Amino acid sequence: MQHEPVVDAERPSSDQVVDLMMSVLSDTFDHPELWAMVPDLLESYPDLARVLQGRLQNCDPRSRLNLNLLLAIVVATQGGARQMAEALLPAVADCSQSPLVQGVLFHIQRMLDPDNPKYQLAGKVCRAPFEQLDILDSSAHLCCASWLLPTIGNVATRDWQQVWNSVDAQAIRSSMHDGSYRFCNKGACPYIQGNHLPAAEQLRNESEFWRQVVDDRLTVVERGPQSVNLAYDRTCNLACPSCRVQPFAADERMRARFDGMQERAILPMLKHAKVVFITGSGDPFASKNFRSLIEQLTPEEYPELRFQVMTNGMLFTPRQWESFPSLHGRVKYLRISIDAAEGATHEKLRRGARWPVMLENMAFAGDLARQGLVDSFELAFTVQVDNYREMGDAVDLAREVGANSVHF
């Protein structure tokens, strides 16, 4: 007597499971909770790798990447982690900004090094999304946008308070509490890679604010950002190849737009902040908007505010310094980008700069640090093929000009 095969009508097929996983990945963010389910899924669906390979034979280009990522996780879970970590490298290089691609590699690397604490994100809470706001031209971010790409809104078109606690901002904070860090670029973030994220338990003992953040799993932060990074104006007197292909200066229309945003959003927001960073987007002293903003941030109006100033240094002369009394004694750090220890390299990599002027201006910055008029003077050095041999000499140069450190 022949029996009909038993078909469980309730149980999705392997193809349907793949469809479900693909729909989860369509948001392009990391999904550690899904990766954690794969060992159990494989118990019920041991043919998942074969089904994924079949799909890859005949898929549209948009689905190919995500199918490959799922296949990598499945094969890694079945014991092929080392092989998959290598196979993923081209995709990781092509999609260096993708939280999903970087997250898949992170998960597979964790399989290879399970006791390494940097891979244990659950139970740690990053401070940045609860206290930092980076303002770019047309978008705002709760961290450096190279590490945390999703925007939370635009303070040029919405109230800054709404942006600070927007639905997207809350989703990002929530990902700190659930340990997924799904929006963060896990390959690029130095806090994740360097295992520098604080344990929630340690954080909650720091202050009443952090106790509430941890215990109540806060996603809405009533107080404004404590640290504001202004990076909307790309105006600069130099055109360094590591940053841009040609010189850029904001035109009248753009400047009027920045003026409006400064009046309506930035100046009121900074009343609540402790630190303002000006700027990683251009040069603070070349930008009319940043110059006017710095002038308005007086100690009388902003008694608690301190500055982090980043400049290419060409305009950082004694005369300029005198014209900005609002900076005097209020600079937490002054960072001058040099990218070299020799004049020829400097002038090649900092297009438009002149080394003799830089040496004078760096020596002046060193004097300010010695007199205590800036807390810390640092050199910044973007390491690249043309300058890595000068890294050691840059440290010597820092000592000569009185800098406290070099930021490579």
Ligand code: SF4
């Ligand atoms: S974990 Fe890294 S990328 Fe994510 S918010 Fe913190 S510092 Fe930014």
